[in-house]
Amino acid sequence: MFRNYRSGLTLTVVAVxxxxxxxxxxxxxxxxxxxATGLGFSATGVTWVIHAYALTFGGLLLLGGxxxxxxxxxxxxLAGLALFGLASLAGGFAQDPGHLVAARAAQGIGAAAxxxxxxxxLATTFPGGRARVRAFGVWSAMNAAGGALGxxxxxxxxxxxxxxxxMFVNVPMAAVAFALAWRGVAADLPAVRRGRPDVLGAVLATAGMTTLVFGVVRTDRHGWASPATVITLAIAVVLLAALVLVERTTRREPLVRLGLFANRSVSGANVFNLLVGAAMASAFYFLSLYLQRVLGIGPALTGVMFLPFALGVVAGSVLAxxxxxxxxxxxxxxxxxxLTATGFAWFGLISADGAFAxxxxxxxxxxxxxxxxxxxxLVATATTDVExxxxxxxxxxxxxxxxxxxxLGLAALGTAAQQHTGDTITxxxxxxxxxxxxTLCAVLLLAAVLVAVTVLRRTADQPAARAA
Structure with a gap:
C-alpha cells in the first residue's frame, strides 16, 4: 500500500x-x-522569445538528464523548479527585449534540469505492464493539456x-510543484557515479544549435547563398562536429553514449519527435497569428478557439x-x-475571408x-530496452x-512563410x-511517418497488456 501511495504521489508530481x-x-x-509592442521587439526579433527558451531547454537537456x-x-x-520559478518572476518584470530573452533562457535552463x-x-517508478501504460497516458494527457491550454x-x-x-503564471505552479516534489517524491540514490558530466559538450550543443537557428532566421534579410548566411551555417556545422568529436573522446561522462543510437527505438523515436516538434511549434505559431492578424480576433477569443485543439489532444491521449x-x-x-498530417494539410486551405467554423x-x-x-x-518507445x-x-x-x-522548425518554416508573404503586408x-x-507542417508529419515505418521495428514492442 505504501508503495502504491508513493507511486501515486510521484505520478502527481510528474503530471504537474x-x-x-x-x-x-x-x-x-x-x-x-x-x-512585441510593449517591449519594442522587431518582427523577427520577437521569435527569440520562443527560441531562447527552446534552445537552452533543448541544448542542455542531455546535461540535465x-x-x-x-x-x-x-x-x-527541485533545483530546476526553483530556477524555473525565479526566472519566470524575473521575466514578468522585464523592461526591455534583452531582459526578457535572458529570463526565457534561464527558464530553459531550469526546465532542462x-x-x-x-x-x-516516471520510467523507473512504472517499469512495465498496464501501470506503465496508464502512467504514460497521464503524462501525455498533461503534456497535451499544458501545451494546448497554454x-x-x-x-x-x-x-x-x-x-x-x-510569465507570472508559472510562479505559483512552480511553487506548488516544488512543495509536492519535496514531500511526495522519495529521495533516490544516484543510478551511477562515474566521471563528471561533460559540460563542454552541453555548451557546444547549445552554441551549435543557436548559431544554426540564428543563420536560418536571418535568411529573411540575407539569402541562403549570401556570405553572412554561409559563414554562420558553417560555424554551426563546425560547432556540432566538435560536439560529436568531444562526445567520442572526452574523459568525462559523455552527454550521451553514442552507442545508445544503435538502439533503433531510441534513434527512430527521436527523429520522429524532432519532426513532430518542428511541425507542432510552427503550427501553433501560424494559427495564432492567422486568427489575430488575418481574421482580426482578439487574444482572449483566440485562446478560446484553441480549446477544441486542447480537448482533442487530451482525447487522443486517453484513446492511446x-x-x-x-x-x-x-x-x-x-x-x-x-491523422495530424491530414489536419495540417486541411489547415493549409485557410483563406483571408475565412472563419473559425x-x-x-x-x-x-x-x-x-x-x-x-x-x-x-512515443515516450514508451524512446525508453525501450534502455539500461x-x-x-x-x-x-x-x-x-x-x-x-x-x-x-529549427519555427526558424525554417517561419522564414519560408515570411518570404511567401512578401514585402506588402495585407x-x-x-x-x-x-x-x-x-502545408509544410503537413510535409514534416509525413516525413515522421516514413521514419516510423522504416526505422522502428515492426515487432520491437508488444502491447503493454501482453507484456504484463
Missing amino acids: VQFMVSLDLSVVNVGLPQL KAGDRYGRKRML LAPAALAL VLIGGVLTQYASWRWV VKLGYRFAPRNLLIGGAL TDVLGPSILASVGFGLCLGP PHETGTASGLLNSSRQLGAS PETLNAGYARGL
Missing part, C-alpha cells in the same frame, strides 16, 4: 511538472503581438491582465491508453502522425486527436529532440504565408 513545462512552451504565443543520473533525480527536479528528472522518475490561458491573461502574466493494450506503439505513432475547427480536431495518439507511445542508469539520458534526449525541432499576403507554413 509536465503541465507547467508544456504550458510554458505555448502560453506566450497568443501574447506575442502585444509583447546526465546530472539527474549522477546526482539524483529528486535533487535535480527538471524535465528529464521527472520523466526518468494558448487559452495566454490569450485570457494578455487581454484582461497584461502580457506580463504569461485504450489502444495501447491492443496495438504496438509503432502502429499508434504511424496512425497518429497520419469553416477554416479552423475541423482540422483542429483531426490534428489534435492524431497528436494525442502519438505522445504516450536503468541511462533512463535519464534517454528521457533528456527525447525532450531535447522536441525542443530543438521546435526551434490580410491576403499574410494568409498566403501562413497557409504555406501550415
